[in-house]
Amino acid sequence: MxxxxxxxxxxxxxxxxxxxxxxxxxxxxxxxxxxxxxxxxxxxxxxxxxxxxxxxxxxxxxxxxxxxxxxxxxxxxxxxxxxxxxxxxxxxxxxxxxxxxxxxxxxxxxALAGLTASEPAIYGRFGYGVATQELQLTVDTVRLAPPELPGVDGVRLRLVDPVAALADCERVYARLVPGRPGMLARLPGWERVGVLDVPAHREGAGVLQCVVAEVDGEVRGYARFAVRPDRDAAGSCGTVQVRRIEALDPVVYTALWRFLFGIDLTSSVSVTGRPVDDPLLHLVGDIRRCRAGMREALFVRPVEVGAALAARTYRTPVEVVLEVSDAFCPWNEGRWRLSGDDRGAHCERTGDRADLALSVRELGSAYLGGCTLSALAAAGRVRELRPGALAAASLAFGSDAAPWLPHWF
CATH class of the missing domain: 3.40.630.30 (Gcn5-related N-acetyltransferase (GNAT))
Structure with a gap:
């Protein structure tokens, strides 16, 4: 056949x-x-x-x-x-x-390819490594007080039609993209994915709603959500299902969460797909009341190793020779000298002795700074060939903000 x-x-x-x-x-x-x-x-x-x-x-x-x-x-x-x-x-x-x-x-x-996997075990053999994780939270809003910060009362909140507010929300999103590794700059049309509200897919929740947060007439944040009603012997205990929440500053972010915590006839807020260092973890008074879980999100694969490593900056100065294996894309095989710091980098082929040995899959996992080379080495997936090279490179590859994929594709 x-x-x-x-x-x-x-x-x-x-x-x-x-x-x-x-x-x-x-x-x-x-x-x-x-x-x-x-x-x-x-x-x-x-x-x-x-x-x-x-x-x-x-x-x-x-x-x-x-x-x-x-x-x-x-x-x-x-x-x-x-x-x-x-x-x-x-x-x-x-x-x-x-x-x-x-x-x-x-x-x-x-220089890069990325994917989200329905079956994560499949794609490692093609050189894709897990580069970001995402956080899932279910918050007990009965036992936890709403988040507070000075200035929150100065934020104006308005319920608006999700589709009518698309342009304002997309402007907020676009301003956030450069600030965190893993975020996606996307072509026009993607904004409509976030407001799809198919009745058959609501799973007991109501219609999609949107609240925008304004300061001095400027939209500086928004949240899209739906309410899933429920009752028990004690009364109403619905859940606010947060589909998307973005804000340009901590005060606006806090104001949006305070609003979501306070919606009538609900006793919990659930949210998925948030950064693992989400500020909400530090805004609540008792993290035990926030049932938390994590899962992998974005898998990254360097398609051109030299170009990919030269395209980012490094947290501390780095000078390292990497012995890269890549049987699926053999043009990446061999030794690469990476030199860089927080201002820029270059990466080129070299015949010098290697300091670290790894596959392109490990480079993909470490690329955005969310998975350390040291952790991969502890799992036997990176080999240190020059003493001290692993710790220095692992620190350099790190990122202050946890990498985060804002939505699946």
């Missing part, structure tokens, strides 16, 4: 999209969600594997700018919509799509 791997044709999109959904369980997608998906599709970056007239594999990429330590925006291919039909497993289809895709990314001059 022969298959054909090729770039998706626009006329094939519906078939390709249907097969993707089938691979993820076959649940019907709402018309408005499909319309947004199609609008964001970059057809020249989508691949399909065809067995005759049947689509048996899918893979796509989206164009983003990724904030890296130092605040630079680096082009990144956002790998997404990857599937193989169960009838065609173990035939190398996924490997062929990943190989073709990374070659295309390199040809476009993008």
């Amino acid at each position: 022969t298959t054909e791997l090729r770039v998706l044709r626009e006329a094939e999109w519906q078939t390709w999209s249907d097969r993707l959904d089938l691979a993820f369980g076959g649940l019907p997608q709402a018309t408005e969600k499909l319309a947004v998906r199609r609008g964001l599709t970059e057809f020249d970056r989508c691949l399909g594997v065809w067995d005759g007239a049947e689509c048996v594999g899918t893979a796509g990429a989206l164009s983003f700018g990724l904030t890296v330590p130092g605040g630079a925006e680096v082009p990144m291919a956002g790998v997404t919509m990857v599937s193989v039909q169960p009838t065609h497993r173990r035939r190398g289809l996924l490997r062929s799509m990943m190989r073709r895709q990374l070659a295309d990314v390199r040809e476009r001059g993008e």
Whole structure:
């Protein structure tokens, strides 16, 4: 049986999209969600594997700018919509799509690829390493007082239509992008993803709502949320489900959380997908009343090792030779001398003796500063070849702000 791997044709999109959904369980997608998906599709970056007239594999990429330590925006291919039909497993289809895709990314001059994984165990063998974590919280708002900071009473809050407020919210988001590694500068159209409110997907919650926070007439923060009503023997005990919250300063951020804590007929606030160093952890009086969990979010893969390492800055001066293994993208194999500090860096091939040995997967995990080289070494995934090199490089690769992926793709 022969298959054909090729770039998706626009006329094939519906078939390709249907097969993707089938691979993820076959649940019907709402018309408005499909319309947004199609609008964001970059057809020249989508691949399909065809067995005759049947689509048996899918893979796509989206164009983003990724904030890296130092605040630079680096082009990144956002790998997404990857599937193989169960009838065609173990035939190398996924490997062929990943190989073709990374070659295309390199040809476009993008030094990085990133993805979010439905099955995290799959992508390490293609060189992707976990680079960010995200925090999940369920806060007991009955036992915890609302957060307070001086100046909060000067923040004006207004409930607005989520769609009507899109432009204001997107301006807030765009101002935050350079300030934290892992954030995404995105093409127009992505802002609509955050206001999709499909009734079938509400899981018992009400309509999507939006509150904006203003200071001197300027929108400086917003929160999107929905309320899931509930009752027990003691009365109402609903949950405020926070879908998105952003603010340009601590006072506005605190004002938004105080509002969310105080919504009538609720006893808890839940939020997912927040940075692991979220300020809310320090605004509440008792962290034990905030049931917390973490999970991986963004997987990063350097496609061009030299360009990727030179694109970011380093927390402390670093001079290190890395012995990089990368069987999947052999152009990255070999020794690289990285020299840099908090002002910039350069990275080039060298014949000098290596100080550290690691694979491109470990470079991806450490790239944004959220996973230390020392931790990877403790797991046997980085080898120190020159005494002292590991501690110095691990410190240099760090980031003051925890890297954070603001939304999945």
